[in-house]
Amino acid sequence: MSDIRLLKITEKRLDILKLMNIESLEDLINHYPYRYDVIEETYPTQEDDKIIIEGTLISPVKIFFRGRMSRMSFSVEDRYQNVYQVTIFNRHFLRQYLKQMTIITIIGKCQKDKITASDIKIKPISEIQGVHPVYSLKEGLTQKSFQQYVKKALNLLKGNIESFVPEEYIIKHQLIHKESALWNIHFPQSQEDIKQALKYLKYEEFLKFQLTMQTIKQQRTLEVGIAKRFDVQKFQSFILSLPYQLTQDQQTSVKEIVSDLQSPRMMYRFLQGDVGSGKTVVSSVALYANYLAGYQGALMAPTEILASQHYQTLLSFFKDTDVKIALLTGSLTNKEKERIYEQIQNGDIDMIVGTHALFQKKVEYHRLGFVITDEQHRFGVEQRKALKNKGSQVDFLIMSATPIPRTLAISMYGDMDVSTMKTMPKGRIPVVTKYIKSSSMKPILKDLKEYLASGGQCYVICPLVEDSEVLDAKSASQIAEAMQQYFRGTYQVGLLHGQMKDDEKDRIMQDFQKQKIHILVSTTVVEVGVDVKNANMMVIYNAERFGMSQLHQLRGRVGRGHQQAYCFFMSSSTSKEAIERLKYMEKSHDGFEISMYDLQIRGPGEVLGNRQSGLPTFLVADVFKDFPILNVAREDAMRIVEGYEKRNEYYHLMSTIQEKLKENNEYVD
Ligand SMILES: Nc1ncnc2c1ncn2[C@@H]1O[C@H](COP(=O)(O)OP(=O)(O)OP(=O)(O)O)[C@@H](O)[C@H]1O
Numbered sequence: 001m002s003d004i005r006l007l008k009i010t011e012k013r014l015d016i017l018k019l020m021n022i023e024s025l026e027d028l029i030n031h032y033p034y035r036y037d038v039i040e041e042t043y044p045t046q047e048d049d050k051i052i053i054e055g056t057l058i059s060p061v062k063i064f065f066r067g068r069m070s071r072m073s074f075s076v077e078d079r080y081q082n083v084y085q086v087t088i089f090n091r092h093f094l095r096q097y098l099k100q101m102t103i104i105t106i107i108g109k110c111q112k113d114k115i116t117a118s119d120i121k122i123k124p125i126s127e128i129q130g131v132h133p134v135y136s137l138k139e140g141l142t143q144k145s146f147q148q149y150v151k152k153a154l155n156l157l158k159g160n161i162e163s164f165v166p167e168e169y170i171i172k173h174q175l176i177h178k179e180s181a182l183w184n185i186h187f188p189q190s191q192e193d194i195k196q197a198l199k200y201l202k203y204e205e206f207l208k209f210q211l212t213m214q215t216i217k218q219q220r221t222l223e224v225g226i227a228k229r230f231d232v233q234k235f236q237s238f239i240l241s242l243p244y245q246l247t248q249d250q251q252t253s254v255k256e257i258v259s260d261l262q263s264p265r266m267m268y269r270f271l272q273g274d275v276g277s278g279k280t281v282v283s284s285v286a287l288y289a290n291y292l293a294g295y296q297g298a299l300m301a302p303t304e305i306l307a308s309q310h311y312q313t314l315l316s317f318f319k320d321t322d323v324k325i326a327l328l329t330g331s332l333t334n335k336e337k338e339r340i341y342e343q344i345q346n347g348d349i350d351m352i353v354g355t356h357a358l359f360q361k362k363v364e365y366h367r368l369g370f371v372i373t374d375e376q377h378r379f380g381v382e383q384r385k386a387l388k389n390k391g392s393q394v395d396f397l398i399m400s401a402t403p404i405p406r407t408l409a410i411s412m413y414g415d416m417d418v419s420t421m422k423t424m425p426k427g428r429i430p431v432v433t434k435y436i437k438s439s440s441m442k443p444i445l446k447d448l449k450e451y452l453a454s455g456g457q458c459y460v461i462c463p464l465v466e467d468s469e470v471l472d473a474k475s476a477s478q479i480a481e482a483m484q485q486y487f488r489g490t491y492q493v494g495l496l497h498g499q500m501k502d503d504e505k506d507r508i509m510q511d512f513q514k515q516k517i518h519i520l521v522s523t524t525v526v527e528v529g530v531d532v533k534n535a536n537m538m539v540i541y542n543a544e545r546f547g548m549s550q551l552h553q554l555r556g557r558v559g560r561g562h563q564q565a566y567c568f569f570m571s572s573s574t575s576k577e578a579i580e581r582l583k584y585m586e587k588s589h590d591g592f593e594i595s596m597y598d599l600q601i602r603g604p605g606e607v608l609g610n611r612q613s614g615l616p617t618f619l620v621a622d623v624f625k626d627f628p629i630l631n632v633a634r635e636d637a638m639r640i641v642e643g644y645e646k647r648n649e650y651y652h653l654m655s656t657i658q659e660k661l662k663e664n665n666e667y668v669d
Contacts, residue, residue: 001026006156007149016140017149025153029161029182032201032620033133036194040129044110051110053078054125055086057102061095074098076106084110088117097122131188150186154179164204164656166649169636175200202621206630209618210637211657213414217268218641220415225266225393226369230292238288241320242281249273249421250282256419257286257397261293261370267395270413272403273421274591275556276428279399280310280531282421283372284317286397291323291350295369296391299353302374304329304502305509309531311353318351328354328363331502337362365390372397401556402549403591404599411630412623414637422592430589431559432566435543435582439474439572444539447566452491452518456563457535460521461554463545465497474541480521491518498525524550530557536565543569544578548598552591577601600624 001024004014022028042052055076064071070092077083086106098104105125108117121128135146154161163170163178170177176184176196184197239246239254246254253271260267273279287297299314301307311327318325326340326349343349347366352358368391404412406420436443448458460483464475480495487493494508494517505525511517513532520526520535524546536558543551551569559565569582581601588594623630640650 002157004028007152009149013141013145016138019138025157028150028153029157029186030619031135031150032185034136035134036188037132037134038130038191039105039107039125039132041125049109049111051115052105052107052125053084054103054105055084057098057100057104058083060100061098063092063095065092072098076104082113084113084115086115086117086120088120091120094120094122131190131194133186133188147186154182154186163200164653165200165207166640166653168649169203169207173199173203173632175203178204198620201619202626202629203633205618205621206626206633207637208657210411210414210630210634211640211654212661214634214637214641215654215657215661216415220268221265223266223393225264225395226295227264228261228290228293228295228369228395230289230294234292235289238321239285242285242317244425246281246285247278247421247423247425249423250278253282253419253421254285256417257282258289260417261286261289261395266393267370267397268416269396269419270398270400270409270416271419271421272400272409274403274424275401275553276424276560277421278425279401279421280313281317283397283399284314287314287351287370287372288318288321288323290370290395293369295367296344296347296349296365297351297370298358298365298368298372299351300358300371300373301353301355303525304331304355305505305525305530307354308506308509314351314353323350324348325351325353328352328357329502330355330357331506359390363390367391368394370395370397372399374399374401401553401591402595404595405592407631408623408627411627411634414634427562429559429562429564431555432564433555433569433586433589434567435569435571435579435586437572437579438570439541441539441570444568444570448537448539451537451566455534456537457512457515457517457532458519458537458539459526459535459554459557460519461526461538461540462521462523463542465499465523476521476523479541483519483521487519492516493519493521496520496522496525498523524554526554526557531560532557533561533563536561536563538565538567540567540569542571543582544571544573544575547602548581548585549591549595551585552594555585556591596624 004017004022004024004027006025007028017023017028020031022031039052041054042050044051055078057074058077059075061072061074069090071087071089072092072095073085073087075083075085084106086108088108102122103124105121105123105128106115106117107119107121108115133143133147135143137143137146158179161179161182165175165178169175175181176199178200181197181200184193185201188194188197235258253273257267257269257271260269271279271282273282283299287299290297299310301310307329308327311325314323314325326343328337328340328344332340340349340352341362341364344352345364345366357363371394373396398416403409403420403422406418409418409420441448452458460479462474462476462479465477476495476497480493484493492511494512496505496508500508508517508520509530512520512535515534538555538558540546540551540554546554555567558567569585571578571582573579581597584597585594588597621629640653643650
């Protein structure tokens with residue numbers, strides 16, 4: 001990294017740059033413009049009233065003040081002898097330059113012969129036309145001074161900016177070199193310059209990402225796992241004993257997972273399936289194969305509620321087998337925990353279900369061979385290390401309920417193998433979804449009462465736990481209280497939220513399951529995985545506050561059996577985008593489509609969870625718009641990683657990636 005002081009600018013300016021995370025010359029040249037203003041003669045069209053013209057001032061300037069605000073107006077004549085009346089606000093300091101017959105350039109909006117200018121330059125258009133970058137800057141820096149710093153930095157680094165992309169791929173994809181790309185992005189002469197610069201920079205960004213993913217993947221293949229052998233006939237008859245036939249996608253996923261278990265390579269597989277596509281049964285079948293091979297398996301859930309639900313499911317699936325299952329959660333007494341620890345250590349337990357309590361120091365496994373977890377727990381380095389200590393060659397399966405198209409998943413989760421489940425179990429009826437423009441239950445009260453009278457149960461979801469002074473949104477506590485009052489003597493209303501004690505949450509959930517509670521008012525703690533077949537109505541307050549994938553997840557709690565289910569998205573938001581999103585949700589029931597829409601609006605970090613999923617935020621590239629480049633970069637990265645040991649020219653490139661990985665502690669030794 002080169003010292004930023006080489007710029008020879010004041011400490012004050014350096015401090016401002018620091019606020020923008022710019023601490024070296026390299027940081028500076030990598031701070032790209034966020035847009036470009038194009039200055040060239042422009043006349044309004046039918047669709048656009050934008051105007052940029054050169055004109056001669058042909059009238060005196062009139063100026064009006066109101067306090068510190070000002071309005072100037074004058075007439076100009078363009079080169080076709082058209083006369084325009086120009087108005088501009090708060091530029092009175094320019095008055096002294098605006099003498100009659102002066103040639104100026106006017107930028108603004110035009111209605112017939114009237115221009116409201118956003119800017120005027122006291123220069124002929126020929127002197128300023130071109131493409132002008134606009135940077136996001138902190139107060140105290142002007143666009144002009146920032147550009148000068150960048151120019152100085154680029155000159156100081158001249159000849160020392162290497163292209164990360166190997167020459168071979170620069171030629172193959174007809175890219176310009178990095179140094180030219182940087183000059184072009186900061187000082188473009190034309191739109192074409194920007195295009196060429198972006199082409200290089202996006203490809204470089206994706207190539208780095210894909211090389212990192214492929215390197216991690218390659219490292220992993222070097223780790224020898226256990227080729228698990230088991231009685232295939234027993235395994236098949238277990239599948240036949242399940243209460244239903246597996247869907248096509250469930251069968252394919254089971255095949256992929258089982259073949260990973262059997263191979264000597266360690267499994268690191270990502271199983272993504274739409275809400276309700278039946279991931280739990282797939283994980284159970286996989287756990288059974290691992291059990292038959294003589295190993296312990298662990299299933300880690302994101303919440304206690306889900307852990308105990310999975311536990312119940314496993315108990316019922318394995319009731320006619322010898323599999324011994326335990327539930328390990330934080331709400332057990334110390335004595336109970338100790339007993340389970342001992343059983344796990346002795347090998348008396350074959351499958352352990354729980355929350356992250358499963359991997360605490362105290363838990364020692366007898367022969368841990370397989371761990372299944374959810375996306376939120378995609379293992380970071382520390383957890384992986386902790387786990388390796390619990391079992392030396394553990395296979396991993398990571399499940400996600402925010403599915404993305406397979407091709408995109410393969411590119412984004414490049415360090416893992418991906419299984420995808422799209423098909424739904426037979427007999428599913430899409431949830432009738434309605435967006436209700438309201439902030440109260442009134443418009444749907446009749447439907448709700450009729451539904452409850454028919455014996456069904458209902459979820460009511462609120463964005464907050466308690467009332468908030470700052471946020472104008474419904475709280476679960478307040479709604480639960482109001483509903484308790486309203487339905488007193490007829491229906492039981494329960495309240496569930498994340499701040500409750502675990503055993504209390506568990507009790508409420510069990511009461512709901514047993515139909516002792518008819519209406520469950522809850523925050524999003526029910527979002528992931530909860531499965532109560534008799535609950536087929538859901539009301540969501542302030543629906544505009546939730547992401548689309550989250551709404552789809554929430555809605556997925558109903559309609560899990562064969563009954564018609566209903567979901568009401570309530571919102572009084574007047575935001576056009578919010579309404580559009582909710583209307584889209586009325587029509588779409590496909591988690592893949594919804595996540596794509598959501599990803600475009602909110603980006604991968606928000607939708608898939610940046611921290612957990614390790615997805616980078618790209619500076620110039622966009623995983624959706626630039627997907628073809630991402631794909632090409634992936635193929636190139638695979639080729640480079642495979643062949644780099646034999647090719648000297650890749651050595652530098654790969655050592656940069658490996659060093660970066662080591663720095664970030666991504667290697668598990
Ligand atoms: N092949 C199948 N045939 C019929 N019903 C099935 C089948 N597979 C799963 N189910 C049922 O579908 C429901 C959803 O399954 P599961 O809870 O595993 O979904 P999931 O993929 O984990 O969804 P979510 O992400 O919403 O929790 C369950 O009630 C389950 O019993």
